[in-house]
Amino acid sequence: MTNFNTRQITKNLPATTGLKAGSTLQGRYLIVGVLGIGGMGAVYEARDLHFPNVTKLVALKEMINMAPDPQLRQIIIKTFEREANLLATLNHPAIPKIYDLFNEVDRSYLVMERINGKDLETMLNETKGFLQEETVIDWSIQLCDVLTYLHSHKPEPIVFRDMKPSNVMLDSHGIRLIDFGIAKGFQAGQKGTMIGTEGYSPPEQYRGEASPPGDIYALGATLHHLLTKKDPRLEAPFSFTERPLRKLNPAISTEFESIINKSLSYNPHDRFLSTDSMKQALVASKTKSAQPAAAATPALPPPPLPITTPVKREGGTTTMIKHTAPKADEAGKVSPLWVFKCEDEIRNQPLPVGKKIYVGVYDNNLYALTRDEGKFIWKFAAAGGFAASPVSDGTSIYIGSEDSKFYAINTESGKPSWTYQTNGSIRCTARVASQGVIFVGSDDAHLHALSTQGGKLIWRFEAQGPIRSRPAILEKEGRTVFGCESGEVYCVDFSGTVKWRFKSKRAITSSPAVTETLVIVGGVDANVYGLEANSGWAVWRQRTQKSIVSSPVLTEKAAIIGSADNHVYAFDIRSGRVLWRYETGDQVASNPVVAKSGVYFGSVDGHIYCLDVTNGKLRWKFKTDGPVISSPSVLDDVVYVGSADHNLYALPA
Numbered sequence: 001m002t003n004f005n006t007r008q009i010t011k012n013l014p015a016t017t018g019l020k021a022g023s024t025l026q027g028r029y030l031i032v033g034v035l036g037i038g039g040m041g042a043v044y045e046a047r048d049l050h051f052p053n054v055t056k057l058v059a060l061k062e063m064i065n066m067a068p069d070p071q072l073r074q075i076i077i078k079t080f081e082r083e084a085n086l087l088a089t090l091n092h093p094a095i096p097k098i099y100d101l102f103n104e105v106d107r108s109y110l111v112m113e114r115i116n117g118k119d120l121e122t123m124l125n126e127t128k129g130f131l132q133e134e135t136v137i138d139w140s141i142q143l144c145d146v147l148t149y150l151h152s153h154k155p156e157p158i159v160f161r162d163m164k165p166s167n168v169m170l171d172s173h174g175i176r177l178i179d180f181g182i183a184k185g186f187q188a189g190q191k192g193t194m195i196g197t198e199g200y201s202p203p204e205q206y207r208g209e210a211s212p213p214g215d216i217y218a219l220g221a222t223l224h225h226l227l228t229k230k231d232p233r234l235e236a237p238f239s240f241t242e243r244p245l246r247k248l249n250p251a252i253s254t255e256f257e258s259i260i261n262k263s264l265s266y267n268p269h270d271r272f273l274s275t276d277s278m279k280q281a282l283v284a285s286k287t288k289s290a291q292p293a294a295a296a297t298p299a300l301p302p303p304p305l306p307i308t309t310p311v312k313r314e315g316g317t318t319t320m321i322k323h324t325a326p327k328a329d330e331a332g333k334v335s336p337l338w339v340f341k342c343e344d345e346i347r348n349q350p351l352p353v354g355k356k357i358y359v360g361v362y363d364n365n366l367y368a369l370t371r372d373e374g375k376f377i378w379k380f381a382a383a384g385g386f387a388a389s390p391v392s393d394g395t396s397i398y399i400g401s402e403d404s405k406f407y408a409i410n411t412e413s414g415k416p417s418w419t420y421q422t423n424g425s426i427r428c429t430a431r432v433a434s435q436g437v438i439f440v441g442s443d444d445a446h447l448h449a450l451s452t453q454g455g456k457l458i459w460r461f462e463a464q465g466p467i468r469s470r471p472a473i474l475e476k477e478g479r480t481v482f483g484c485e486s487g488e489v490y491c492v493d494f495s496g497t498v499k500w501r502f503k504s505k506r507a508i509t510s511s512p513a514v515t516e517t518l519v520i521v522g523g524v525d526a527n528v529y530g531l532e533a534n535s536g537w538a539v540w541r542q543r544t545q546k547s548i549v550s551s552p553v554l555t556e557k558a559a560i561i562g563s564a565d566n567h568v569y570a571f572d573i574r575s576g577r578v579l580w581r582y583e584t585g586d587q588v589a590s591n592p593v594v595a596k597s598g599v600y601f602g603s604v605d606g607h608i609y610c611l612d613v614t615n616g617k618l619r620w621k622f623k624t625d626g627p628v629i630s631s632p633s634v635l636d637d638v639v640y641v642g643s644a645d646h647n648l649y650a651l652p653a
Contacts, residue, residue: 019044019062025109026102029060041107045114048099058099061110080108086158087112087180091445091465093486093507094146094177115178117171124165124226130249133256136226137282142175143168143219144279151212151275152443154423159210163218164200165225173487173506174524199232200225203266206237213268216275220263227252227260240264255285280345283604283627284644286586334610334620337638337650338374342367346642348389348429349591349631351397356411357633357640358397359648360386366399366407367648368414371638374650378414382407387427389631391438393452398438400426406440406448408455418455422448429470429511431480437494439480441467447482449496459496464488470511470551472519474533481519481533483508489521489529491536500536504529511551511591513559518573520559522548528561528569530576540576544569551591551631553599555613560599562588568601568609570616580616584609586627595634595653600641602628608641608651622651 019042023031029046036043041062048056063080065073084101087110100111120139124131143163150158162179169176196205202217204210221232224240228248235243245257259281265271272278343363350359357371362385368377384403391398396417397409402425408417424443431439436452443466449458465486472481478494489502489512510522518539519531524547530540550562558570558579564587570579585605592601598619599611604627610619626644633640639651 024049025060025104026100029058029109029111031060032057035059046111048111057114059096059112059114061112063108063110065106065108077103077108080110084110090150090153090158091486092146092149093173093465094142094149094175095180096176096178115169115171115176117169117176119166119178120168120170120222120226121165123170124229130229130251131226133227133252134286136223137256137286139168139170139175139226140219140223141279141282143177143222144275144282146175146177147212147215147219147275148279149443151215152425157212159212160215160218161205161210162196162200163215163222164197165222168222197233198237199235202268203238204268211268212274213271216263216271216278217265217268219275219278220260220271223260224264238266253285256282259285286604334622334651336622337652339650340367340369340374340376340648342646342648344385344646345626345629345644346646346648347387347629347644348642350633350640350642350648351390351392352633352635352638352640353392353394353397353411357648358390358392359640359642360388360390360399360401361642361646362386364401364403366390366397366409366414368411369648371635371640371650374648380407380409380414380416384425387425389429391430391432393432393438396452398430398432398440398452400428400430400440400442402427404442404444406430406450406455408452420448420450420455420457422446424466427466427468428482431471431473433473433480433494434475435494439471439473439482441469441471441482441484443468445484447471447480447490447492449494461490461492461496461498463490465507468509469521472512472514474514476516477533481512481514483510483512483521483523485509487523487525489519489531489536491519491533500534502529502531502536502538506547509549510561513552513554515554515573520552520554520571520573522550522552522561522563524549526563526565528552528559528571528576530559530571530573542569542571542576542578546587549589550601553592553594555594558613560592560594560613562590562592562601562603564589566603566605568592568599568611568616570613582609582611582616582618589629591631593632593634595639598634598653600632600634600639600653602630602632602641602643604629606643606645608632608639608643608649610639610653622649624649 019031028049032045035045041064044060046060065076087098096113167179200218200221202214205214246252342361345362348360357369360366364382365379367379382401382403384401388400400406404422406420422442422444426442428441438450441447445463447461463484465484467484469483481491483489485507487504491499504523506524512519512521517533519533522528526544528542544563545565547564552559552561560570562568567581567583569581584603587604590602592599597613599613602608606624607621609621624643624645628643630642637653639653642648
């Protein structure tokens, strides 16, 4: 396998490669130097001459076919072309893009995105002492994301089969997964030849069985290597239990160790059910191991709940609090009005409409409850969990699911009025425009414009990556603005024509907030951008310390947004200047909401916060038993918000 872009470029090429610096292939690719040399050929740095006014550098992966047997030569060519065809179907920020494929005499060439960075094995070897646990957890969460994308690939899952530090690169965009030479589509029960890298490959792969749980094992082996500096290729296979992680590196938390040990289970059924469930465990481990940071006001213990009476309902449990009109007291404590227990995590924003409240849950159900008491009315079951939030046009509830479908639900019966099928999971919250059009993004990398009457497709716009950012509407101009996971922010008119595009360094999961003149949005590159609404030109940019997936809320003067650096920030809308910031005990992925003079949001530290909108000082906070990624809704002085502890809370504002 070729580990490219990790070695210093050699300008004087070895004669054995056959390609000289300054030579040109296909009249297009000017060879600059060598990035790496493997057993089957080299990887070159080349300049794409189709862009004469700019220097566009690409990686040119070469495969020299020296097999004397004609049949074997064809097998080698088909294997190389299979890698190219496989990569060409993938669209994820952590996977290099494919630009071209061609043959010249006995050599095949794959033209790929040039990655400027180092692989993790090189970084490990250059690091004195051990890598920091927080850094490795961040990398592992990103790796879980890209593996989840591969394992969810349609029409069949893709198993990477060769996870190891040298096949993972880190550049300015984050983690990048390279060398797909042995990745393959997975079919249950299918067997093949043993392939992979000894020490990282799972036991079943030695028997010719490759499946998604095998990638989980290899990821665990990779993490073990990164944290202990014990190369598994130099040890007996499957002997990780003989090298306990914390015995080799006592600085590692017990939570992180248990996650790695579970992923390294000999039996595939004893590992995590999926890379997504492994990711959730990793996120939770950060919450448990993080030390609470100093806040703007002294931390307060969570208030004891008063005596309660649980009321069993179909589909959940409502807990009514035994007093009326509770208020935050002088110490900043607050007690819930009611609590509704679901079967899984609540990650989205509840929707209060009239006398009802609707919430999507990862138990695959959309629930309708009474808003005053949280009593169960009905639930609608999809085939996948709900990461997107429900929205309404007054007659129907609209929501997308990870089952790739978008649903219009009757508010009275809880039955679907119509369903629209996309080609990827829907984690984007839809936006209803006044013209009877609803916009929704999908992991199939398209923004779909649907009619609210029957769900008929009006048009769809193809982006460069999955769309998880909720579209914003510029009604006067007839345009919608949204981000995508490849880093673009698009402005598209209501006919599906792109008006402008802004490119950031990493994914835009945050949903834009708009004024008449500005589009404000956060990026995974840790920046908050203030873009000119008519052109996409960056009027200002303000950097936080870590990535941003939270979406901004706007006041007359400020854009308020959360960051993974544990803070909520208030930026001046016009200049981007920091007006105030408030520090929580962990990441803030929740979207802040402003009601009257308060700012409401959740934190991965498990708290729901209320701050003063003018100065960011704490008014109150409420402790749940899990990370709060859900964004609150506030109506009639009541805050509705969910938690990973499976509860929906109604709190006095």
